[in-house]
Amino acid sequence: MEDAEILRRRILHSFVSNVALNHGFVKTEAFALETLAEMFIAFISQLSIQTKLFAELQNRTEPTFHDLASALIEIGIDVLSLYKFYKNLNNEKYQKIAEPAYASIQKRPAILHVIKPRPHQNYVFDHFPPFPDPHTYIQTECPSKSEREYQKTRELIAEQKLNIEKSLVKFRLKNQLIKFSAKQLSIFNEDSKDTAYMLIRNENENSDQVSPLITGLFSN
Structure with a gap:
């Protein structure tokens, strides 16, 4: 059952x-x-x-x-x-059956329509639901030109290479400004903070391990 x-x-x-x-x-x-x-x-x-x-x-x-x-x-x-x-139904003599508890029905939120829906065609019955807003089912393709062309690719690679070089130069100058003064790096020998007129100095770092290695190499 x-x-x-x-x-x-x-x-x-x-x-x-x-x-x-x-x-x-x-x-x-x-x-x-x-x-x-x-x-x-x-x-x-x-x-x-x-x-x-x-x-x-x-x-x-x-x-x-x-x-x-x-x-x-x-x-x-x-x-x-x-x-x-x-x-005599309201008399206390008669027992009453309690009403069943009903679940609360949630009200659907109202749909905000952008424009008036399109009417049905002559062959569509009136009891069918109305059409939704046109923007929900009408799609207009927006074709765009493909950027996978040879010229565009070369331009992007060149621009990326130039940006990397500029970033490396700025990073190197920033590290050298810690060891040297702005006057020592400036082309015009001026104490200026403008990095556009500075040169990167060639640094020869003498390692403490170079001398023992050379001595051991020639002693053999």
Whole structure:
């Protein structure tokens, strides 16, 4: 038995138990409760069939209250007694079934339309949803010229090489300004911080290991 059927049976048993409790019964057997539930289902089914037949007899597709009243009279139910029962529903004597808890339905955020959607064509039915905004499904290709050309590649390589050389020169001058003064590196022998007129000095770094290596080489 599926979960929906189990839930439906549980609600039906709860309803039948409340009706029996309101009529003075304290407890009931499971077999008797199931029998009362089947009788209630048969009664509702017969009432629905009779109501539908009375509606079709009057050439209607949907039943009305008069069709339901005629079906109750046909089955043998006093319609006036239902009004008395309805007035006594708020009495504490009758047990009420708590309403099931419903999950909160999140409201969808409103869609901001840029322009008015396009209307449907003549062959499209009106009950179909409207078209979305044109910018969501209409694509316009913007072709661009490929940059993988020989001339463009040579220009990029030359520009990259020039930038690397400038960066190395600036890095070397920055390191030499720590050892030498700006006047010693300047072309015009001026004490200026402008590196555009400076030369990189040729430094001969004498390592302490050179002399022992030469001595050991010639001693052999």
